[in-house]
Amino acid sequence: MGVGDVVRVRFRPGVVGEAARVVHQAVVLPTGACFSLCEAVIGESEAEFLDGVGGMPCMVCVRVMALRSSAGGRELDAPGAAS
Numbered sequence: 001m002g003v004g005d006v007v008r009v010r011f012r013p014g015v016v017g018e019a020a021r022v023v024h025q026a027v028v029l030p031t032g033a034c035f036s037l038c039e040a041v042i043g044e045s046e047a048e049f050l051d052g053v054g055g056m057p058c059m060v061c062v063r064v065m066a067l068r069s070s071a072g073g074r075e076l077d078a079p080g081a082a083s
């Protein structure tokens with residue numbers, strides 16, 4: 001995992017309530033913290049990284065991604081897009 005990588009991340013158990021443990025789309029900062037599309041900052045020691053599909057997605061992050069893709073951005077593939 002490198003700086004600038006897009007990761008799927010949520011808070012570790014116990015850092016926040018279970019209802020707040022949604023999965024964000026975030027980039028890794030030089031400090032090791034994650035900065036999500038919904039502008040949450042998750043410290044390196046508070047972060048739980050997820051591989052593949054799992055967890056309840058952060059609706060704000062999903063919305064930001066959808067708006068970016070509808071604006072013509074191609075940096076992230078939409079789920080379910082024809083291949």
Ligand SMILES: [Zn+2]
Binds near residue numbers: 039040059061
């Ligand atoms: Zn989010």
